[in-house]
Amino acid sequence: MELPKIAAKSPIRVELEKGKKYAYCTCGLSENQPFCNGSHKGTGFSPTVFTCDETKTRGMCQCKQTKNEFGFCDGSHKSC
Ligand code: FES
Structure with a gap:
């Protein structure tokens, strides 16, 4: 599989609402x-x-290297 595009090398902060579905x-x-x-x-x-x-x-991942199952930033952008 090809590698994902790095959308940005920093996370983006978003307010997630309880019970709401996200993709x-x-x-x-x-x-x-x-x-x-x-x-x-x-x-x-x-x-x-x-x-x-x-x-x-x-903080949600935009570098697309996170290992978090929901796409939350895990600091991977610091090394990509
Ligand atoms: S646009 Fe990237 S996964 Fe759908």
Whole structure:
């Protein structure tokens, strides 16, 4: 599989709402980072869909190197 595009080398802070479903972009092509806008079609990537269990502001990965299962920043951007 090809590598994802680095959308940015810093996380983006977003407020996630409890009970709401999100689709995190894993390909890096979305113009609506950090969320999927359908641009992954034909790439082999697919979004990570998750439902938030609490309302909280989180830093979400834009370098697409995070190992976090929901796309939350794990500091990987510091080495890419
Ligand atoms: S646009 Fe990147 S996963 Fe959908």
